[in-house]
Amino acid sequence: MLILEAERITHPFAPVWNQNSKILILGSLPSVKSRENNFYYGHPRNRFWKVLAGIFEVxxxxxxxxxxxxxxxxQLAIWDVIESCQIQGSSDSSIREVKVNDLEIVLRQSNIHYIICNGKAAEKFFMKYQYPEVEIKPIVLPSTSPANAAYSLERLISVWKPAILNLLNDENSLVS
Structure with missing residues (x-):
């Protein structure tokens, strides 16, 4: 069995958002494949993009x-909780020495009223390092990672779709 050495990784790309973003979707840290592809959810078996396409039927x-x-x-935004850390490969369970992203950079300049954590690892790091300073309590949805074998694509869509659509349709999150 190949054992990977832990290495210090710094988040390699910027958040995706604009002033109209209403929901910030947070992961923990980009996987090795995402870092190689220089964008979020770049592992070919990660179902993030398929789930979002299924939600909006596009x-x-x-x-x-x-x-x-x-x-x-x-009206979405994506980023990750972690700016840099020690990690072995893409293993969230190996993450140590965490430095978090400053989410206020995005939150102050957008219409974000909701944060969704893509899985338990994102929730764990957000709750440990950023909440309650970031005053938005996250909604945790099942991870789209291929490591989450308990959820089929269809099951992920069935959980994510009502959450995303209900938040986007929430009148309280509209700019007056």
Missing amino acids: SIPETIEEKTDFILGH
């Missing part, structure tokens, strides 16, 4: 530009 975005336009066009 084609799956393929390029970084299409994914960015998709996120912004649906």
Whole structure:
């Protein structure tokens, strides 16, 4: 069995958001594949983009530009909790020496009223390092990671879809 050495990783790309974003979706840290592809949820077996396409009943975005336009066009934002840490490969359970991203950079300049944690690892790090300073209590949805074998694509969509659509339709989150 190959044992990977822990290495210090710094988040390699910027958050995706604009002033119209209403929901911030947080992961923990980009996987090795995402870092290689220089964008969020880049592992071919991660179901994030398929889930979002299923929610909005559109084609799956393929390029970084299409994914960015998709996120912004649906009033979403994506980022990760962790700015840098020690990690072995893509293993969330190996994460140590965490430095978190300053979410206020995005929250102050957008219409974000909701935070969704994509899985338990994102929730764990958000709750440990950022809440309650970031005053938005997160909604935790099942991870889209391929490591979450308990959830099929259809089951992920059935959980994510009402959460996302209800939040986007919440009148209280609209700018007056």
